[in-house]
Amino acid sequence: MPEPVALASPLARVHARVGATFTTFGGWRMPLRYAGHLAEHHAVRTAAGLFDLSHMGELVVDGLQAAAFLDYALVLDATGMEVGRARYTLICDERGGVLDDLLVYRVAEQEFLVVANASNVGLVHDALLARLGGHEAGLRDASAEYALLAVQGPRAAAVLGPLAGVDLAGIRRYRCATSTVAGRPALLGRTGYTGEDGFELYLAPADAQVVxxxxxxxxxxxxxxxxxxxxxxxLRLEAGMALYGHELTPAVTPFQARLGWTVRLNKACGFVGRAALEASAADPRGSVLVGLTGTGRRAAREGSRVLDPASGEAVGTVTSGVLSPTLRHPIALAYVEPAYAAAGTDVDVDVRGSVSRYQVVEPPFYRPPTKPAETG
Structure with a gap:
């Protein structure tokens, strides 16, 4: 059968015109790099980068019981969110397995924007629809109504400030505001996936090129x-951030993935997966996610085996790995047996047939020198 046609960003022609190299990701044809990914990486760490993230999916949840519905469907406390707040959260199945990681913005008292990964938009929509039940709430896939740009890096606020119709100093980390950018309507969230300060801009597709x-x-x-x-x-790996399909799958719970802090077990209501997640919080059986740092220039890659240094027996698997452009040594995320999860533990990693010594560390691997004020 022929391959399905990849979806195109509203900025596809703009990217092609400046010589972008494209890749297919989550069913979309998106820019992989422009001048070179190392130069782009360093620009985001030292100045700023502009990303087209229009492949992400946007779901609108609204209505009188919108917050109560999300309390039941997700692991977060939506009812406790103020208008103008954003939350990183997860949608889990009944066994506590992670179906996707999400950003949720409360844009009005009875309206939320739920942002899902491109490859999981349909899955998340269908899971939410199945959980809607008798809640007085609406659910709509609004992905086609949005383009998404991100300005990330220590100079992000300086770049965006003159263009924004709102004082960016008033938008703290994990907050959002409806305003304008370059005169075009936009939802600005002080959110991102790079470990740096930055903003994500939700726009009408027709306004994407102007902005x-x-x-x-x-x-x-x-x-x-x-x-x-x-x-x-x-960038996200240096920041120790999970990627769905690598660190996050239905086979792991948030507590195995170091994301137990997203699960609001103290919510008054029951929610999907609660019993399994309470059990996992008390005893996160199975492998747990850790950070690994190595020396030299040989980076572990996804699927590399983590080994006991004494016996050579496999005790885990690398989920993501790279030679860190910022730190200039190998870093990785891996699931390992609990006995090997303590920071400072030495392990070996089979890197394409050669054994390299790594040490277990607490992610993130990199923290920017200064960060914007965090929120609770």
């Missing part, structure tokens, strides 16, 4: 460059 061009022009004096998915992956 893209305006941000590039405003950012040029600050060192901003267009950045692709390749550097986004190395």
């Amino acid at each position: 893209w061009d305006a941000v590039l022009a405003a950012g040029a004096p600050h060192g901003l460059v267009p950045a692709g998915l390749a550097c986004r992956d190395t």
Whole structure:
């Protein structure tokens, strides 16, 4: 059978015109890199990068019981969110396995924007629909109504400030505001997936090019460059952030994935997966996610075996690994047996047939020198 046609960003022609290299990701044809992913990575760490993330999916949940519905369907406390807040959260199955990781914005008293990974939009929509039950709430896949851009890096606020119709200082980390950018309506969230300060801009697709061009022009004096998915992956890994399909799958619970803090077990209501998650919180059976750092230049990759240094027996598996562009040594995330999960533990990793010594560490591997104020 012929391969399905990949979806295209509203900025596809813009990317092609500046020589982007494309990849298919989550059913979309998206820019992988422009001038080179190392240069783009360093620009985000030292100045700013502009990302097209229009492959992400957006679901609108609204109605009188919108918050109560999300309390039941997800692991977060939506009722306790103020308007203008954003939360990183998870949707789990009845066994506590992770179906996807999500960003949830409360944009109005009775309206939430749920942002899902591109490959999981249909799955998340269907899971939410199945959980809607008797809740007085609506659910709509609004993905086609949005383009999504991200400005990330220590100069992000300086780049975006003159273009935004709101004082960005008033939008703290994991908060959002409805405003304008370059005169076009936008939802601005101080959120991101790079470990740096930054903003994500939800726009009408027809406005994407105007805003893209305006941000590039405003950012040029600050060192901003267009950045692709390749550097986004190395940035998120340095920041110790999980990627669905690698660190997150239905086979692991949030407590195995070091994301137990997202699960609000103290919610008054029952929610999908609660019993399994309470059991996992008390005893997270199975492998647990850890960070690994090595020396030299040989990076572990997904699927590399983690070994006991004395016996050579396999005790875990690498889920993501790279030679860190910022730190200049190998880093990885891996699931290992609990006996090997303590920080400071030495392990070996089979890197393409050669054994390399790694040490277990607490992610993130990299923290920026300064960060915007965090929220609770």
